[in-house]
Amino acid sequence: MNQIKRVVIFGGVHGNELTGIYLVKKFDRAPHLIARSTFETIALLGNPQACAIGRRYVDTDLNRCFLRQDLANPNLSSYEANRAQEISQIFSQKNSQQSDLIIDIHSTTSNMGLTIIAASNHPDNLQLAARLNLLYPNLKILTPATENRDSSVLRSLSKLGFTVEVGPVAQGVVDASLFCQTEELVSTILDVTEAYNLGTILPVKNPLTIYQSIGAIDYPRNEKGDIEAAIHPQLQFRDYEPLNPGDPMFLTWDGESVLYEGKSTVYPIFINEAAYYEKGIAMCFTQKSIVSQ
Template sequence: MEVDQVVPLPRLPRVAVCGGTHGNELSGVYLVRELLKLQREVMKKEQEEDLKPASVLLVLSNPRAMQQCRRYVDTDLNQCTATLYFLSPSGPLSDMAPYEIIRSRELNALLGPKGSPAAVDLVCDLHNTTANMGLCFIAYSDCDWICLHIFRHLQCVITLNLNPRSAAMEIGPQPHGVVRSNIYTAMKVGVQHMLDWVRLFNSGNVFEGGFVDVFTMVKHIDYPRDSETRNITAAIHPCLQDRDFCLLHPEDPLFQTFSGETVRYKGTEPLYPFFINECAYYEKGIALSLARKRHIICHCAFKD
């Protein structure tokens, strides 16, 4: 397949980095706090030298959940912000509305409003996972040339797993409510490389075409459950635990029941598991997700 097609892309003058969407995923919380401190120092220097102020918007998304070191206060903020893409963000709210619904409106006004000329051009939302996924980017389209070029750039400089104009950075393993130095540092490096790419792009650099490997989600798998109580009856098999993005073949061990029996993968094709045994997904009924690996073309790009 040819890769020499040239794609003109819009400049990215407004970039947002958000941490604490889930208040107990602490790498993003502490990284945004550190970046805010550095940004204040830089802005003070720029004001003294009469330079243009920094253009990266840094946001602590869910302050109440952060204060309580909980994933959320009332409901998952991720789901609330996703709803804004499909429903009007300005309708009336009840006095009893969940905190995260109210906060999603505030974030929409801060980062948008959606579809408006004032909306930010790129959002990177920082997350931790208890799964052994390394540094992983999750995007919502495999045709977003800006995200694909950022992903390709990052794959060239660091080990990265991609799951395809906003993107979430997932990094683990890290227990919720804990910050690990190596995980924090890996997130910091990933954010720095992403912002470096944006600066290079905005300054007029042309990025060559090529290919990028992505993982496209196929389905979720729940834990085995008791038909009456709906309690889980098995855990992730030891042979699968911590093997995120390692190919899972039909008949490979999948679960181990609490009585010691092995439950095997009954799929018809080999797929790549990820979010294996993610702590926060027990409530969602997800033991792991399965994806296909794809080799996607990334056309040559330049600032329009």
């Protein structure tokens, strides 16, 4: 088991997700809150310019700028492409005996409660997730279907760590209750990391419920690209609940239901996430499974 030498906490990778921004600012003022004895902790604003203007991004979505080829490309000139290259420098000098762990704090307009998205399926990372799940039985755990080496998201810079998603909360808004829950979860991740380094963490033997993304679905759209339906009221706010063949998925402007026509039950997440309208994503489908540790 490698020691974790450093934990890097990101907030504000999207400049209109205020929970992470104000948590990072709080940690800046009170670093003792994130200090632990066996590793260094850094808290960083991911996209300071987007935070300053209160928008998701300036030129392009920073959390899609971490493909290895893009990080190595000196010709990219968008603010976010350059910022991604700066951020990747932090993780570039690795000692093979020591690891970094990333905590990247996001919020969502979807009703995803507290969710962690694992940076990788590395056994140590899943052990950390399993330990967190014991402490937070309602915590949802997403794991990558494949390894993250060719991923464009920030968390892919490290094999250890998590994107934290908290919702529902509107863009540009702090919900105090979710803020407090997120702060507590981050603190617990640090505690579990400390126990991991100290070797005092006991392996979790309980089966772990995980969700794996298996694709995304767009809204019905007309030839101009305008959406022609909204998330069906019976599906709205039902993230992580089963969607069965024949269940209503969308409601058109004229009041007609559009049904889910897949062949098997899926578990939608990111239902009606504001930032995904422009990405052509109405929701992501996941498979739910139970894995032995």
